[in-house]
Amino acid sequence: MMYGIFSYDIALPRVGFKTGDRIHGEYILDLEVVSLLGCFAGIPVDTTVFARPCLNEFIAQGKPVWEAVGKRLAELIAHETHTLASVHDQVFIHQSRVTMHLPVQIGDYTDFYAGIYHAENVGRMFRPDAEPLLPNYRHMPVAYHGRASSIVVSGTGIRRPSGQFLDGGKPMFGPSRTLDFELELGLIIGKNSPLGVPVPVQEAEDYIFGVVLFNDWSARDIQRWEYQPLGPFLGKNFGSSMSAWVLPFSALEPCRVAGMAQQPAPLPYLQQSTPGHFDLALEVVLQTQTGDELVISRSNARHLYWSFAQMIAHHTINGCNLRIGDVLASGTISGPTPDACGSLLELTENGTRPLNLPSGQAQPFLADGDTITLRGWLGEGNKQIALGEVSGQILPSFQQFG
Amino acid sequence: MMYGIFSYDIALPRVGFKTGDRIHGEYILDLEVVSLLGCFAGIPVDTTVFARPCLNEFIAQGKPVWEAVGKRLAELIAHETHTLASVHDQVFIHQSRVTMHLPVQIGDYTDFYAGIYHAENVGRMFRPDAEPLLPNYRHMPVAYHGRASSIVVSGTGIRRPSGQFLDGGKPMFGPSRTLDFELELGLIIGKNSPLGVPVPVQEAEDYIFGVVLFNDWSARDIQRWEYQPLGPFLGKNFGSSMSAWVLPFSALEPCRVAGMAQQPAPLPYLQQSTPGHFDLALEVVLQTQTGDELVISRSNARHLYWSFAQMIAHHTINGCNLRIGDVLASGTISGPTPDACGSLLELTENGTRPLNLPSGQAQPFLADGDTITLRGWLGEGNKQIALGEVSGQILPSFQQFG
Numbered sequence: 122m123m124y125g126i127f128s129y130d131i132a133l134p135r136v137g138f139k140t141g142d143r144i145h146g147e148y149i150l151d152l153e154v155v156s157l158l159g160c161f162a163g164i165p166v167d168t169t170v171f172a173r174p175c176l177n178e179f180i181a182q183g184k185p186v187w188e189a190v191g192k193r194l195a196e197l198i199a200h201e202t203h204t205l206a207s208v209h210d211q212v213f214i215h216q217s218r219v220t221m222h223l224p225v226q227i228g229d230y231t232d233f234y235a236g237i238y239h240a241e242n243v244g245r246m247f248r249p250d251a252e253p254l255l256p257n258y259r260h261m262p263v264a265y266h267g268r269a270s271s272i273v274v275s276g277t278g279i280r281r282p283s284g285q286f287l288d289g290g291k292p293m294f295g296p297s298r299t300l301d302f303e304l305e306l307g308l309i310i311g312k313n314s315p316l317g318v319p320v321p322v323q324e325a326e327d328y329i330f331g332v333v334l335f336n337d338w339s340a341r342d343i344q345r346w347e348y349q350p351l352g353p354f355l356g357k358n359f360g361s362s363m364s365a366w367v368l369p370f371s372a373l374e375p376c377r378v379a380g381m382a383q384q385p386a387p388l389p390y391l392q393q394s395t396p397g398h399f400d401l402a403l404e405v406v407l408q409t410q411t412g413d414e415l416v417i418s419r420s421n422a423r424h425l426y427w428s429f430a431q432m433i434a435h436h437t438i439n440g441c442n443l444r445i446g447d448v449l450a451s452g453t454i455s456g457p458t459p460d461a462c463g464s465l466l467e468l469t470e471n472g473t474r475p476l477n478l479p480s481g482q483a484q485p486f487l488a489d490g491d492t493i494t495l496r497g498w499l500g501e502g503n504k505q506i507a508l509g510e511v512s513g514q515i516l517p518s519f520q521q522f523g
Numbered sequence: 524m525m526y527g528i529f530s531y532d533i534a535l536p537r538v539g540f541k542t543g544d545r546i547h548g549e550y551i552l553d554l555e556v557v558s559l560l561g562c563f564a565g566i567p568v569d570t571t572v573f574a575r576p577c578l579n580e581f582i583a584q585g586k587p588v589w590e591a592v593g594k595r596l597a598e599l600i601a602h603e604t605h606t607l608a609s610v611h612d613q614v615f616i617h618q619s620r621v622t623m624h625l626p627v628q629i630g631d632y633t634d635f636y637a638g639i640y641h642a643e644n645v646g647r648m649f650r651p652d653a654e655p656l657l658p659n660y661r662h663m664p665v666a667y668h669g670r671a672s673s674i675v676v677s678g679t680g681i682r683r684p685s686g687q688f689l690d691g692g693k694p695m696f697g698p699s700r701t702l703d704f705e706l707e708l709g710l711i712i713g714k715n716s717p718l719g720v721p722v723p724v725q726e727a728e729d730y731i732f733g734v735v736l737f738n739d740w741s742a743r744d745i746q747r748w749e750y751q752p753l754g755p756f757l758g759k760n761f762g763s764s765m766s767a768w769v770l771p772f773s774a775l776e777p778c779r780v781a782g783m784a785q786q787p788a789p790l791p792y793l794q795q796s797t798p799g800h801f802d803l804a805l806e807v808v809l810q811t812q813t814g815d816e817l818v819i820s821r822s823n824a825r826h827l828y829w830s831f832a833q834m835i836a837h838h839t840i841n842g843c844n845l846r847i848g849d850v851l852a853s854g855t856i857s858g859p860t861p862d863a864c865g866s867l868l869e870l871t872e873n874g875t876r877p878l879n880l881p882s883g884q885a886q887p888f889l890a891d892g893d894t895i896t897l898r899g900w901l902g903e904g905n906k907q908i909a910l911g912e913v914s915g916q917i918l919p920s921f922q923q924f925g
Contacts, residue, residue, distance in 0.1 A: 228671060228672055229671050255751050257694075257749060257751065260687060261687055261694075261749060263753055265667070265753035265754050265755075268631055269631050270631050270845070270846050270849070271718055280719040280842050282841035282842050284840055285662060285663055292659075292662045292663075292790065293790075294791070294792060316672075316762070317682040317921055318921060319921065340841070346659055347663060348754075349657050349659065350657060350665075350754070351634075351667035351755065352667050352752070352753040353753065353754070354665075354666050355837070355838075355840065359719075359841040359843055360718070388695075389696070390696060435757070438686055439757040440673075440761045441761055443672070519720060519721065
């Protein structure tokens with residue numbers, strides 16, 4: 122049961138709803154039409170929000186409304202009510218007919234670094250003689266601000282960035298040679314918090330509307346040369362991809378688990394009294410233009426060190442405000458084993474051990490034409506619930522300055 | 524001649540215009556009313572943009588329209604035309620009656636590090652045994668993404684942030700003890716650039732609508748503990764302040780100068796063939812609650828190492844897109860002398876040499892109740908043109924978690 126923004130034929134972008142089941146999974150329920158049919162009668166929702174080109178105004182209706190709308194939609198679909206059945210072709214639009222759009226208007230985008238195995242792998246690679254984790258890592262969910270303008274919806278091509286990097290110790294200019302993906306989850310913020318007022322960790326989950334899969338594409342060569350002392354910039358902001366479909370946060374409840382032990386105990390403002398992690402299976406699929414297609418990583422969201430609630434509490438502890446539609450991404454979610462790494466940087470040990478593809482090709486980083494798809498789900502068998510998948514193909518670099 | 528967003532009495536926020544001269548400088552010209560009077564006849568501007576609560580839609584009309592509107596307004600005011608004189612009290616609103624608002628809706632905010640004296644001062648302080656400038660500094664305008672949601676208009680109070688910092692080597696939580704300002708210029712982006720397509724350096728200035736003064740408030744203790752490896756986050760994103768009034772970029776033409784020599788020569792995509800720096804005098808005023816008021820720094824925008832055009836060319840070289848209303852701040856603009864430092868970190872050598880105030884008080888960093896005002900101008904005598912000033916007072920920290 123997910124929300125997204127779709128358009129088709131002459132219909133302008135509006136809110137759609139999709140179930141995960143076999144029968145309806147290929148169809149998008151047009152919520153503008155559903156609301157015009159009166160199906161939301163009795164729910165205090167401003168139904169004009171379903172005709173908008175982003176979810177922000179629906180989200181702004183508040184959690185009781187999301188819950189009531191979600192429940193009503195589940196009933197309508199489960200019971201194939203007369204109302205919907207009689208106008209089936211007007212309310213259920215087959216996915217082959219639609220174009221999907223970015224689900225939210227994003228104010229700010231923050232990227233955390235909450236995957237401890239990723240942080241360790243990177244530390245080990247770039248600071249081989251030091252402790253893999255920096256001293257602050259276990260004390261706070263480290264994060265940085267990313268670029269909101271270049272976040273694109275699943276299916277959008279990603280142009281290989283050009284930029285500066287070191288070649289034999291000298292700065293040179295050209296297309297990135299070490300283009301990578303990062304397997305992340307993204308939170309869609311569901312409630313504004315006022316500037317100057319922190320969100321307590323126990324209330325933090327109330328600020329989450331839903332969850333997407335998020336690919337934080339990274340140009341490792343550009344990133345390495347630019348990132349001191351202010352962090353990643355052009356190595357990241359050429360594009361990030363997110364799912365078209367947002368899974369409401371409440372859908373994760375069945376897979377809630379305790380995270381790994383946090384040692385040392387975090388400061389009180391980060392201490393969460395209830396389990397705040399989620400058993401979400403994740404996988405990364407690589408498809409090449411030469412016909413290879415394989416799962417190159419299998420990970421799980423439970424490998425995050427910091428919980429979503431801790432990320433939000435930390436983000437706002439200094440009074441920084443959150444706005445509806447903001448995206449908070451988790452950082453790369455690698456697991457403890459080599460086949461569970463959430464980036465090629467880790468999977469290929471910085472390109473030194475390229476992936477061996479079925480065709481015999483060796484793949485250190487992403488090639489033009491490659492497509493990366495991130496998938497995720499919770500539960501098993503016919504109780505399985507999928508997250509919205511996110512996919513993007515690498516386009517050749519822009520040639521004007523080539 | 525500056526643009527801003529103001530409201531008064533029952534009038535909703537709308538576009539205002541202000542001259543710098545003695546007679547009209549205290550009055551704001553209400554451009555919604557001016558447009559209703561037909562004063563923009565013959566200019567292809569959609570006059571509804573003047574009734575909007577931000578400048579973005581006016582800016583989106585394009586450079587020829589900004590220029591035509593600016594010229595018409597200058598004529599109307601210079602000649603005290605009959606039209607305006609007969610309705611003086613309806614079109615000229617005294618500044619004492621108005622509330623100013625954030626002039627633009629900001630999509631993304633980027634902060635550069637283009638002040639070379641600042642970078643050297645900081646490098647010398649924190650890496651005393653190494654080269655003050657990091658190896659990448661003279662090869663690219665280093666930058667990071669900041670927080671857009673917490674940018675506030677001049678006059679808004681800034682709450683002292685709480686957070687984590689090291690105390691005797693141990694992480695602790697509390698209100699920041701080393702709160703600072705940073706003297707910066709901000710560019711308001713005036714033209715969208717498409718995702719995937721770089722803006723050539725020679726065309727980059729066409730993407731600037733105007734200039735503001737910008738205070739990048741910084742909590743040094745929080746920043747120092749959090750910033751490895753991903754850059755500043757909570758040490759900055761509790762608030763940044765910008766001028767209410769935007770000076771059109773074209774107004775800077777008379778003070779255009781060549782910048783300092785760039786050695787080594789930057790890569791071709793950063794080579795600007797015309798002078799791209801500006802002789803803008805800048806000053807910082809500190810006012811304490813105990814009655815001290817003094818200029819604590821005098822600097823100049825010509826001390827920036829990288830030009831505005833180079834910042835834009837670099838920002839987009841990887842295909843990152845710009846949107847109307849984005850803010851690009853310069854980084855702290857310190858000059859070569861100790862009295863020209865653009866932050867207390869530098870002025871007091873990290874608090875070790877506090878400012879001596881006239882009252883006899885010693886001031887290492889900002890105290891609650893302190894107000895910092897940034898001022899700037901170009902030209903001299905009665906040809907002087909002021910930038911919009913930016914001011915903010917420090918409020919005590921939020922106490923819930925105190």
